[in-house]
Amino acid sequence: MTNKLNLKNLTKSEEDYLKALFQLLIEDDSGKVGNNQLADYLKVSPASTNNMIKKLKAKKYVVSEKYGKLELTEEGKSIAVRLIRKHRLWETFLCNYLNFSWDEVHEVAEQLEHIKSQKLVNELDRFMDFPSKDPHGEVIPNADGEYFVLPKITLSSLEEGAVCQLVSVNDASVTFLKYVSEIGLALSSEIKVLEVREFDSSIRIQFNQVEETVTRKFADNVFVKVI
Amino acid sequence: MTNKLNLKNLTKSEEDYLKALFQLLIEDDSGKVGNNQLADYLKVSPASTNNMIKKLKAKKYVVSEKYGKLELTEEGKSIAVRLIRKHRLWETFLCNYLNFSWDEVHEVAEQLEHIKSQKLVNELDRFMDFPSKDPHGEVIPNADGEYFVLPKITLSSLEEGAVCQLVSVNDASVTFLKYVSEIGLALSSEIKVLEVREFDSSIRIQFNQVEETVTRKFADNVFVKVI
DNA sequence: TTAATTTGTTAGTCATAACTAACTTTTTTA
DNA sequence: TAAAAAAGTTAGTTATGACTAACAAATTAA
Numbered sequence: 001m002t003n004k005l006n007l008k009n010l011t012k013s014e015e016d017y018l019k020a021l022f023q024l025l026i027e028d029d030s031g032k033v034g035n036n037q038l039a040d041y042l043k044v045s046p047a048s049t050n051n052m053i054k055k056l057k058a059k060k061y062v063v064s065e066k067y068g069k070l071e072l073t074e075e076g077k078s079i080a081v082r083l084i085r086k087h088r089l090w091e092t093f094l095c096n097y098l099n100f101s102w103d104e105v106h107e108v109a110e111q112l113e114h115i116k117s118q119k120l121v122n123e124l125d126r127f128m129d130f131p132s133k134d135p136h137g138e139v140i141p142n143a144d145g146e147y148f149v150l151p152k153i154t155l156s157s158l159e160e161g162a163v164c165q166l167v168s169v170n171d172a173s174v175t176f177l178k179y180v181s182e183i184g185l186a187l188s189s190e191i192k193v194l195e196v197r198e199f200d201s202s203i204r205i206q207f208n209q210v211e212e213t214v215t216r217k218f219a220d221n222v223f224v225k226v227i
Numbered sequence: 228m229t230n231k232l233n234l235k236n237l238t239k240s241e242e243d244y245l246k247a248l249f250q251l252l253i254e255d256d257s258g259k260v261g262n263n264q265l266a267d268y269l270k271v272s273p274a275s276t277n278n279m280i281k282k283l284k285a286k287k288y289v290v291s292e293k294y295g296k297l298e299l300t301e302e303g304k305s306i307a308v309r310l311i312r313k314h315r316l317w318e319t320f321l322c323n324y325l326n327f328s329w330d331e332v333h334e335v336a337e338q339l340e341h342i343k344s345q346k347l348v349n350e351l352d353r354f355m356d357f358p359s360k361d362p363h364g365e366v367i368p369n370a371d372g373e374y375f376v377l378p379k380i381t382l383s384s385l386e387e388g389a390v391c392q393l394v395s396v397n398d399a400s401v402t403f404l405k406y407v408s409e410i411g412l413a414l415s416s417e418i419k420v421l422e423v424r425e426f427d428s429s430i431r432i433q434f435n436q437v438e439e440t441v442t443r444k445f446a447d448n449v450f451v452k453v454i
Numbered sequence: 455t456t457a458a459t460t461t462g463t464t465a466g467t468c469a470t471a472a473c474t475a476a477c478t479t480t481t482t483t484a
Numbered sequence: 485t486a487a488a489a490a491a492g493t494t495a496g497t498t499a500t501g502a503c504t505a506a507c508a509a510a511t512t513a514a
Contacts, residue, residue, distance in 0.1 A: 011471085013470080013471065034492080035491070035493085036490080036491055037491095045472075045473060045474080046491080046492065047472085047474080047475095047495095048471070048472055050492070050494085055470095055471095066479090066492085067492060067493085094347070098350035098354055099350055100346070104346070108342065108344045108346075111342045111343065111344070115338045115339060115342075116338065117334075117338070119325075119331070119335075120321070120325065126326075127324055127325055240500080240501060240502090261461065261462080262461070263460080263462070264461095271503090272504080273462065273463085274462095274463080274465095274505095275501065275502055275503075276462095277463060278500095278502085279501075282500095293462085293463080293509090294462060294510065
């Protein structure tokens with residue numbers, strides 16, 4: 001009840017900030033997310049962030065002390081999760097039904113996630129028969145806002161000889177996503193780590209009968225499960 | 228080229244004004260659409276309209292002289308038609324794939340029509356196999372922006388004894404649309420005009436083996452083709 | 455054809471959400 | 485631990501797009 005009303009009245013900007021803060025809080029294992037970090041992430045000035053955080057604190061979505069770290073209330077988290085759900089459902093729809101490629105979906109989903117209609121999201125979910133993962137392999141929160149964050153193992157963390165399966169990729173960069181599909185990697189690809197080169201941390205991998213050398217930076221954005 | 232760029236840079240408000248003006252110019256056979264009329268239609272103050280019209284004139288989407296009637300440039304019309312195309316495609320999608328009813332689609336389509344992605348619209352169109360009409364019976368402009376406005380005959384304009392087929396309904400009011408489906412009318416319904424009552428202009432009609440009396444106001448919003 | 459009404463315009467205000475510049479607090483490091 | 489760097493805050497500005505109130509032009513009616 002309360003949730004519904006609050007969600008309705010949030011501006012696009014407020015939603016963007018809540019979602020960004022939520023993502024940062026998950027990614028950052030240090031547990032400390034600061035004002036400037038959020039500003040960087042959203043590509044706005046620290047002053048803008050500071051301003052918005054004040055508003056979100058007044059609306060009881062964010063908690064923080066002056067000069068202290070930022071945290072989300074349950075209500076704030078709930079809104080963020082529902083945005084992530086919408087985003088991922090739309091990405092899935094765009095990829096599976098509208099011929100969008102991996103790297104094209106993010107920008108459009110960023111717009112679509114702000115459409116306000118409970119029915120739209122849930123019907124879209126039903127239409128696609130309740131998919132559990134989005135095209136990048138990320139878990140889609142269910143209609144009750146339950147969200148299981150799988151612990152992420154990066155390809156870069158594996159030892160020589162390890163064999164793994166690609167479970168998801170970081171969807172933050174279009175050029176990265178294009179690169180991934182160009183070399184022929186996809187969800188569920190089986191990857192073997194042939195060699196980790198000491199000199200520049202580059203990694204020689206093998207998949208689909210081909211060998212490739214990728215950088216550390218690349219491997220940091222590829223998430224796998226060991227098999 | 229130019230079109231694409233311009234469309235991208237328009238704000239939601241600018242789009243709303245252009246679309247509203249376009250609709251008014253079509254509906255109003257007098258050919259004169261004024262500032263206050265537009266304000267009424269959009270439910271904003273005349274001052275707001277005046278302000279926005281200035282901006283749209285500067286951007287070459289609108290032409291008008293001081294105290295004169297409002298007109299759209301070709302560019303302005305083109306933007307409006309593309310918005311109508313998007314709106315009607317989304318309405319069709321919501322009704323035909325996501326279990327939305329006639330009266331629920333408009334509000335959500337109003338939001339969806341502002342999503343900026345050429346690919347999204349065209350793929351949606353393809354996905355639905357290029358529908359020619361939306362759920363209210365309105366023609367959907369094609370990808371080239373060709374838009375055929377069918378001359379509209381209202382149910383209220385018919386004489387006693389006339390037999391017609393429902394081709395479209397005015398989608399501006401949710402309560403009207405609910406009313407239409409509640410009494411059992413739908414697209415293609417065959418309607419016979421039994422009696423036009425002089426006293427209050429109410430009309431006795433017959434369809435699907437039932438008889439109903441509807442008001443003049445109701446019949447003004449039902450569009451038909453005589454058979 | 456003057457007066458009343460409607461329509462259109464202008465000026466000034468407000469909220470949102472961005473910005474820069476200046477300043478303060480906290481943290482780091484020399 | 486004191487200086488430097490980083491992080492956070494505040495004040496003041498800008499653009500968008502609403503608003504009201506006051507006023508001007510055009511149209512309609514007496």
